[in-house]
Amino acid sequence: MRRPDGMQGMRVGVVGCGLMGSGIAEVCARAGQDVLVVESDLPRVRAGHARLVASLEKAEARGKIESAEEVLERVAVIADLDALADRELVIEAIVEDEALKTGLFTRLDSVVTAADAILASNTSSIPVTRLAAATGRPSQVIGLHFFNPVPVLSLVEIVPGLGTSDETVERTRAFAEEVLGKHAVRSPDRAGFVVNALLIPFVLSAVRMLESGFATAEDIDEAMVRGAAHPQGPLRLADLIGLDTTAAVARSLYEEFREPLFAPPPLLRRMVEAGQLGRKSGQGFYTY
Incomplete structure (x- = not known):
């Protein structure tokens, strides 16, 4: 090389x-x-x-x-x-x-x-x-x-x-x-490396918030854009990443660390099983 x-x-x-x-x-x-x-x-x-x-x-x-x-x-x-x-x-x-x-x-x-x-x-x-x-x-x-x-x-x-x-x-x-x-x-060779070890628990927390009925997808995303200066909210970001990829990274993190915050929420698992993968499938937390 x-x-x-x-x-x-x-x-x-x-x-x-x-x-x-x-x-x-x-x-x-x-x-x-x-x-x-x-x-x-x-x-x-x-x-x-x-x-x-x-x-x-x-x-x-x-x-x-x-x-x-x-x-x-x-x-x-x-x-x-x-x-x-x-x-x-x-x-x-x-x-x-x-x-x-x-x-x-x-x-x-x-x-x-x-x-x-x-x-x-x-x-x-x-x-x-x-x-x-x-x-x-x-x-x-x-x-x-x-x-x-x-x-x-x-x-x-x-x-x-x-x-x-x-x-x-x-x-x-x-x-x-x-x-x-x-x-x-x-990064050290640990599941998630630097970015995803921080990012995926954040995204999963947003999924759990939506799943519990605490707030709508739109309100969760808008709150993080306007209140934390994020370029886009965590649920739109998950749709961009791909919900299947998000779930796969979460599983790797959970297998490595056994921390509950890394476990894919049921809603995320069901959406992947239904083929609702985000932008690439046309349907995720939003419709594209």
């Missing part, structure tokens, strides 16, 4: 082209990197590519980039995981499911051939050490957690596992800060 002075030649792989994966691919391509995105099938390839095109055209219209077409020339979206063989950095951005992620890291370990390639996860809650244990190169596995929307929010969390080398940490930090222009904070 090249140092920042060779960033124009970086070969980056991204696995998953949903909201997070497409955002990660976009910021890497906008930073001049050669980006290969892998999805599981052709319909998801088409949807992911369309998502990238729409986001880049919006960025061009707003003057954030000069040419969407030029950025898109640095990105390919395909359905062949084996094509990641030559990548110097691969960022996993699939659904927040530990079994699926560990299985993917086992595959990536055999597919990616570069001896010094970094395998990174965008997980928001799953311990990086567990993902690293699924590979034969734990020193090169690290958490690189972006925030939605990735092209807008400047933060990334860098999360070393127990076996992650200092070199991998430094190379990942340099890529995040000096290549992508993000602000990196380092």
Whole structure:
């Protein structure tokens, strides 16, 4: 993997082209990197590519980039995981499911051939050490957690596992800060890391307040926007994150710490079971 002075030649792989994966691919391509995105099938390839095109055209219209077409020339979206063989950095951005992620890291370990390639996860809650244990190169596995929307929010969390080398940490930090222009904070490898360990209990408290009939969703959100200067309320934020992702992070936190405040409330669990996942499904605490 090249140092920042060779960033124009970086070969980056991204696995998953949903909201997070497409955002990660976009910021890497906008930073001049050669980006290969892998999805599981052709319909998801088409949807992911369309998502990238729409986001880049919006960025061009707003003057954030000069040419969407030029950025898109640095990105390919395909359905062949084996094509990641030559990548110097691969960022996993699939659904927040530990079994699926560990299985993917086992595959990536055999597919990616570069001896010094970094395998990174965008997980928001799953311990990086567990993902690293699924590979034969734990020193090169690290958490690189972006925030939605990735092209807008400047933060990334860098999360070393127990076996992650200092070199991998430094190379990942340099890529995040000096290549992508993000602000990196380092977190210990504990469920939720820094942001979600604070944020998810706050969101769950809002769900419990709604569930108990204490206040409406609109009043809860408006109170936090107008009374605490939050850019949006916790329930709208949960819809943006995805209620399935919110519940998955909550479960990881609860399994790790066994604190009642981390347990997903019944209302959140029922909404996920009903397919009411927030913005991405069109229905959550609000209708979209």
